[in-house]
Amino acid sequence: MKKNLMNRIVPLILGLTLLSSTAWANSMERTRAMKLPGSATSLSVGQSDKELLIGLGEEGIAWVDVRNLRAPYLNKQIKTDSPVTGVAYGKRNVLVGMADGSVALVDLRKGRILSSGKISALGDGAVQLSLAPKGDQVLATNGSRAVLIDLDKKAATVGGLEVTPLAISLSGEGIEFLGEPNPIRGAFSPDGRNLAVILQKNNAVAIVDMTSKKVSRIFSLGETRHRADLTYDGVPFVEQAFTGRLEAGDIVFSPDGKWLYTANEGAAGVVPEKDGIWSGGRNFSIFSVNGTLEYDGLDKLEQSALVLGSYPDSQSRVRGIEPNGVGTGKIKDKPALAISARHANGIFFFMIETYENPFFIGMVAGGGRKPVAVNGFRSQDGFVAVDEDGFLSIYLPIYNERVRGTGR
Numbered sequence: 001m002k003k004n005l006m007n008r009i010v011p012l013i014l015g016l017t018l019l020s021s022t023a024w025a026n027s028m029e030r031t032r033a034m035k036l037p038g039s040a041t042s043l044s045v046g047q048s049d050k051e052l053l054i055g056l057g058e059e060g061i062a063w064v065d066v067r068n069l070r071a072p073y074l075n076k077q078i079k080t081d082s083p084v085t086g087v088a089y090g091k092r093n094v095l096v097g098m099a100d101g102s103v104a105l106v107d108l109r110k111g112r113i114l115s116s117g118k119i120s121a122l123g124d125g126a127v128q129l130s131l132a133p134k135g136d137q138v139l140a141t142n143g144s145r146a147v148l149i150d151l152d153k154k155a156a157t158v159g160g161l162e163v164t165p166l167a168i169s170l171s172g173e174g175i176e177f178l179g180e181p182n183p184i185r186g187a188f189s190p191d192g193r194n195l196a197v198i199l200q201k202n203n204a205v206a207i208v209d210m211t212s213k214k215v216s217r218i219f220s221l222g223e224t225r226h227r228a229d230l231t232y233d234g235v236p237f238v239e240q241a242f243t244g245r246l247e248a249g250d251i252v253f254s255p256d257g258k259w260l261y262t263a264n265e266g267a268a269g270v271v272p273e274k275d276g277i278w279s280g281g282r283n284f285s286i287f288s289v290n291g292t293l294e295y296d297g298l299d300k301l302e303q304s305a306l307v308l309g310s311y312p313d314s315q316s317r318v319r320g321i322e323p324n325g326v327g328t329g330k331i332k333d334k335p336a337l338a339i340s341a342r343h344a345n346g347i348f349f350f351m352i353e354t355y356e357n358p359f360f361i362g363m364v365a366g367g368g369r370k371p372v373a374v375n376g377f378r379s380q381d382g383f384v385a386v387d388e389d390g391f392l393s394i395y396l397p398i399y400n401e402r403v404r405g406t407g408r
Helices: 002-020 299-305
Strands: 026-037 042-045 051-056 063-064 073-078 086-090 092-099 103-108 112-118 128-131 137-141 146-150 162-165 185-188 195-198 204-209 214-219 223-228 239-245 248-251 259-263 277-279 286-287 295-296 321-331 334-341 347-349 359-365 371-376 383-388 393-399
Touching: 026 295, 026 359, 042 128, 042 371, 042 383, 051 086, 051 092, 086 128, 103 195, 137 185, 137 195, 162 248, 195 248, 204 383, 259 321, 259 334, 277 286, 299 334, 299 347, 299 359, 321 347, 321 383, 334 371, 334 383, 347 371, 347 383, 347 393
Parallel strands: 042 086, 239 277, 321 371
Antiparallel strands: 026 393, 042 051, 051 063, 063 073, 086 092, 092 103, 103 112, 128 137, 137 146, 146 162, 185 195, 195 204, 204 214, 223 239, 248 259, 259 286, 286 295, 321 334, 334 347, 347 359, 371 383, 383 393
């Protein structure tokens, strides 16, 4: 009885706080949900902000025109020999990573694959791609190895790409979970001088100096302690003591390059809980580039999802809402942060005028279920996300700042 009563009172208090805290409240809306011809796996924004490249798994890739953010349309769909797991819309080359461990060079204008094959230094495993802001470098990872690929020089074949393997050693770095390095994806700093690589199962991040293309430091992400719902009983309520390894699923630099934002998803294939320590932080964090924890999001995301009726109690005994994507962009010409959560089926938005102190402004539901990636634009307001149901969702500011719903 007490739990049921508190389950009504606490969300009400939190909801009133969220809605009355500022004129920013509910200042974002989903303006478009476009169905794609497949289940989205990855997303890359073109250098001009006018085009998107979207991985569609078994359906190949989609090239989407977003010159009018309120009316995006599909330019072309290009089939691939293997399911697509990563995309990079580079400066001179368009690169696609696939589930069989191969990569492909694509000519979007002609709608065809120029060349495909495996990169020997990368080996086998599904390929994820992370693109530098200038579109001249890409990080390719497969969970066991990582390589840098130079996209600044036009290449006609995969064999003609300039590839630099990244040597990642965990010995002597004070990392608790050693084993083999587990690089899953990364993010480049805005000036392109640094690269942060997530080592998810190692619960760590490696910082790469892009001048030397060598790892300069590795730091542990540590643990978070806050409240969570750890019981699947049909009554979602974020009230139990929780300790979890962060095990970030995505990472991005702040616009000034001094801070790192992590979405703490939890590593797939890891036991959800052992000896009272859970896999995944169920939240987001902010670190300095040196590895100092500057901000712990605690239970903010899950409490907000609970308030908005988007918390799935069935995930309580696993990894909660699983924050799995993070991107920076602009809202009303101010720097902003967006975090996707796989099982909350929506995007959380924050203002980050003070980069290390984000201000929550609301959550907006996606066009479909289970978002997989979210990105902002470089030269215009707004964010774009894709999900496993195959929807492309566009999120724009509500310029008159009227309080509205969550876009459901």
